[in-house]
Amino acid sequence: MNLSTPRWWYARQGAPAARRLLTPLSWLWAGVTARKIARAVPVDPGAPVISIGNLTVGGSGKTPIAREILRLLRDAGVEAHGLSRGYGGSEAGPLRVDPAVHRAAEVGDEPLMLAGDGAYWIARDRAAGAEAAVAAGARALVLDDAHQNPTLRKTLSLVVVDGETRGGEWPFGDGSVFPVGPMREPLAAGLARADAVIVLLPADLAAPDPELLEMFVGKPVLVARLEQAAPPPPGPLVGFAGIAKPWKFERAITTAGAELVAFEPFPDHAAYDEVTLKRLAGRAEASGAGLVTTEKDWVRLPPRWRARVSPWRIRARFDDEPAAKALLAEISPPA
Incomplete structure (x- = not known):
């Protein structure tokens, strides 16, 4: 079951009654996560493992960063394969995703999207998936959403932080662990295992909040930002998005110049049935508008x-790309 992300998670104060009621579950979640990590015996798959993760539940921009890290490695001549659990898909794997054959319902939306760029695998058992990828020629592995998964021995652990802190929102809320807040684990515990932090900004935000950066003293910090791969479609548009923070898509595409006449949010990884899509299409037709969504929703x-809905594609780029390349060069095998 897909749930919408509570907006009050990202306020430093909010929903006090809910916070009090959910606090015991928060303690349990944090304890189980810490015990799982402490007791794990990570597997060395025989190739460098670059983990792209975050400290919060929901979207911080892990997938665009994983995509960009894969691009940088491949551009450097490294045979880099992506690997994820395949959340939302029915296949257990290990399975190399083929965009011409597989559907999002089988392999998950993010793997299907990233497989269009190059080799990408899904596996509920990350060790088995990594071994299959290495056997198929992978010289480096990029794990999406793996910071709290201790199955594989990580050569480089990168934590992605949502640097968009406008309107009273804060990427860590008040620091509370799920379900009281957005944290997967306490901030200090998660940062202790990170080799570097990537602060991801929207295209129109000049620099990270200094208060946010103060939290990462002692860790290398790279700044990346989301930019449009192409302008939004012209003319009036009805937008929709089923991502962790759908309001960010609405804000971003409007800032990019889209003429958005209406927008409808859906839960993360939402499955769109015929009734829902016909309703959205009817809403667009009544406004003389086209339909637009995220690339992740489009797949x-x-x-x-797909011919009736335009995907608006975005990508992550590092402000200091040479610094990102240098970080990867320290752990990447020669091509």
Whole structure:
């Protein structure tokens, strides 16, 4: 079941009654996570492992960063393969994703999207997936959403932080662990295992909040930002998004110049049925508008609907790309 992300998680104060009621579950979540990590015996798959993770539940921009890290490695001549659990898909793997054959319902939306760029695997058992990828020629592995997964021995652990802190929002809320807040584990525990922090900004935010950067003293910090791969479609648009923070897509595409006449949010990884899509199409037709969504949502659409909906593609780019390349060069094998 997919749930919407509570907005009050990202306020430093909010929903006090809910916070009090959920606090015992928060203690339990944090304890189970810490015990799992402490007791694990990580497997060495025989190739460098670069983990792209975060400290919060929901979207911080891990997938665009994983995509960009894969690009940088491949551009440097490294045979880099992506690997994830395949959240939302029915296949257990290990399985190399083929965009021409597989559907999001089988392999997950993010793997299907990233497999269009190059080799990408899914596996519920990360060790088995890593071994399959290495056997198929991978010289480096990029793990999406793996900071709290201790299965594999990590050569480089990168933590992605949402640097968009506008309107009273804060990426860590008040620091509370799920379900009281957005944290997967306490901030100090998660940062202790990170080799570097990547602060991800929207295109129109000049620099990270200094108060945010103060939290990462002692860790290398790279700044990356989301930028459009192409302008939004012209003309009036009805937008929709089923991502962890759908309001960020609405804000970003509007800032990029889209003429958004309406927007509808859905839960993360939402499956779009015919009734929902016909309703959205009717809403667009009534406004003389087209339909637009995220690339991640677009790959979840039934094939017959993809021609009727435009995907707005974004990408992550590092402000200091040479610094990012230098970090990867320290652990990457020669091509």
